[in-house]
Amino acid sequence: MALTSWKAFNFIDVSPVKLPEDSSSIFDSDLSSICTGSANLFVGTTDGFVHIVSSAFRIVRSFKAHDTGSITHMRQINDTALLVTLAEDLSNEPVLKVWALDTEKKDGGPRCLSTVSVQNARRQFPISAFAAVDDLSQVAVGFANGSVTIIRGDLIHDRGARQRIVFESEEPITGLETQTGAVTTLYISTTSRILTLVIAGRGQGQPARVLEDTGCGLGCMTLDREGGDILIAREEAIFTYGPRGRGASYAFEGPKTSIDAFRDYVALVCPPKAGTGKSDPLRKYTASPAEDIFGTTTFTLLDTDLKFIAHSEALVSPMKRIFMEWGDLFLLTTDGKIFRYREKTLQQKLEILYERNLYILAINLAQKIGIDPLQQNAIYRKYGDFLYQRGDYDTAMQQYLRAIDNTEPSQVIRKYLDTQRIHNLIEYLEELHDHGRATVDHTTLLLNCYAKLKDTSKLDSFIKAPGELKFDLETAIAMCRQGGYYEQAAYLATKHGENDMVVDILIEDSKKYAEAVEYIWRLDPEVAYHNLMKYARVLLTHCPERTAELFKVYYSGQYRPRTEVEQSSEPQEQPTSTVQSLAALLPLRYMHVGTRTQPPAETPETATDEDRVEETLPDYDIPKPRTAFSAFVDHPKEFIDFLETLVQQADLKQDAKVDLFTTLFEMYLDTAKGKKDAAEREEWETKAKKLIEGKDIPISTSNVLLLSDLSNFREGSTLVREQEGLRLDIFRSFTSAKDTQGAIKALRRYGPDEPQLYVDALTYFASSPKILEEAGDELDAVLQRINQDGLLSPLQVIQALSNNAVVTMGRVKKYLSDNIDRERKEITTNRRLITSYKSETETKQQELDHLTTQPVVFQSRRCQSCGGTLDLPTVHFLCKHSFHERCLNKLDDDAQCPVCAPTNATLRAIRQRQVDSADQHDLFKGELSRSRDRFGVVSEFFGRGIMRPQSTME
Known part of the structure; x- marks a missing residue:
């Protein structure tokens, strides 16, 4: 087995416990056993007493537990008020008692619930190990002679207990531990073997099973209650065991006299080695100079999972007992002194590791303890800073990523921007977005990095990632646009x-x-x-x-x-x-x-579902056509097409119709104006003309005139004036534009209905030599029409032609000669009429004289009224008309001939009107000033009798 390298730290604070005077004596040589539970310390002595000690190490209570023997083993059951004591002397069988600490007897001591004498095959062998299950249903007692006795029964209520020796061997029993679960297993250690025995559940009654043919010394087996494993301390290492056999092992060489589990640590007591100890590789961690000289015992706390020594010290006095209570570990030495071993805070331990740059160990320690992830992230961040300083940027980034939840991103980003580690920076920014911690600036930076590397695939995967949006949308779009994506x-x-x-x-x-x-x-x-x-x-x-x-x-x-x-x-x-x-x-x-x-035409029967869906889409407010006009600037062709489409709609509103027709008319004229080819220009003008033809056109007259004038579209102006009856304006528009041919056309078209046009034409033709030349023979036609209709007198014609000295006398010679001949004929005719009128007047005057002076003979035979033969009485009038008196309605002095009366009345009325209007000189002057034909006015007034010779007036 290879030796594992153990790092040593000072994670434990050691302090001596100051014992009160009244309790210091019990920790001296009389102490025979110790156990803890219910926040108390239970001390058994050689004289059979049990002392209950508080956390202040004061004796709270003492009672006599056994009359004979020394209390060698005790256990407080599961933090309850039950205490098990086991006392022995070699002359008698060991006695086991169960105490109810919460029930007192009359003498003030606790009540003993049950007492059992423990059987052993050979009495002279002492008890070497003791174990009990949590419910106290079974108790195991091991002896130095190699036997193990199981006591089963209701020891709490003293309802009988059975004993049985379940294991015997030649080697002494060095440890007993129980492990509960589906079955209850008893672990037995001897000096040469490790065995398991099922004492409850499936497999009970079968012989003990050997786990390993190597045992351990007394006190070198313990139960790790947190991990559930059995710990065995041997000289070469620390071993773990479970029901199926040996588990992990941790190399730690050296003799060991005690092993205990304290929190995450394994507490070892190591006596001095038999030799000098210079060859021990762990000597540098576990030994002090005094130990090298005197060979003292060492006390060590190991973290077997993380492979480090949390504490190691040389004991001045040998260890007597180790116990754990109140969250600390206590060590009792043979001289009666107690030392408290308190674990440092996590932060203190981390600071120690930081000082030695042991960040991985710090991380493992934090994970093992299970601290808050935010606190773990602080360690990752420190580790990342350390690796960054060493130039290990990739590994440092891994640590920063692990600490991303509570790390200020700018601290990391700034580092990698300075070193231009763009790949690491991208990795960090992507993680920020995955954790939802990215800001607009982070998104901008990430997209810039993608753009700099031209990594389109990563950019696509970033923006097309499924799930919720992990970045600011507007920023991402803006950056993609700036980068050309x-x-x-x-x-x-x-x-x-x-x-x-x-x-x-x-x-x-x-x-x-x-x-x-x-x-x-x-x-x-x-x-x-x-x-x-x-x-x-x-x-x-x-x-x-x-x-x-x-x-x-x-x-x-x-x-x-x-x-x-x-x-x-x-x-x-x-x-x-x-x-x-x-x-x-x-x-x-x-x-x-x-x-x-191009789809085929669909009938309602063949229409698809899609078509029906589109037909049911909601309508929208159609904007006014004029809102689109500005968009078509510089696009006349499309604009005309747009306008032509809209004007064909049947349901146009009046204002829209006016806008469309007016604009389309303007576009037609503008297009025609830009055409150089006469045929094309005429085509567009024809289209414009069609828009303003007919009645009720939507375009106002003023707009037509304005647009026509701006585009030199005379036909438009003409057509509107025709519709409005403004023929004089049409002609004058041509004359003002010096359009002689247009004026001639207008004269020929409108002259018969507007005689005044001939007068205006005469003036226009005589305005300049050029116009006169363009007019040609039209001047003669105008003069002829003026002459025929009597529109102007020859004198007025001469005055009109003489204003500009354009028309020569030779040009109007024929007109003048014709007028002179006509005037001569009229004079001759007038003279003849005058002679005739004078002769007639004389004849009439003679008749009047004859009637007034001579008798009149009436020869009429018939009545002018009834046609009958005249008979008396008869009435005769000087007009030679005769009537029966009876045929006349009225006969007096003023009687008139019924036949001649109407004619006479008419003549009298004419004469009366002449008399009444003889003084209307102002009317005559007004008419004379307004009319160009003043001779005509004079003739009219003379004809009406308004003007008469002086003699007549008199």
């Missing part, structure tokens, strides 16, 4: 529902615009709208078709989140893959990934 950032954002951030990554970082559009199309309406408007211009620049299509679908109220990845036909910088990899993370029902082909 866009797929990982998108994965995190998608997995945790940060859809806005996914779109940001696809567009701003990955530049995967088509995938961004597809991703937006898979979101809920509100989220999709937010992202669409945020990146509309960017997406329209790179994916105009798909983005415009999304706009049309959304603003027409037909938007539904897609459940399939649709392959875009637009070119991309990178292949489409992100949406496919993220599709499974989207919280959409019936989600699946694939490339969509």
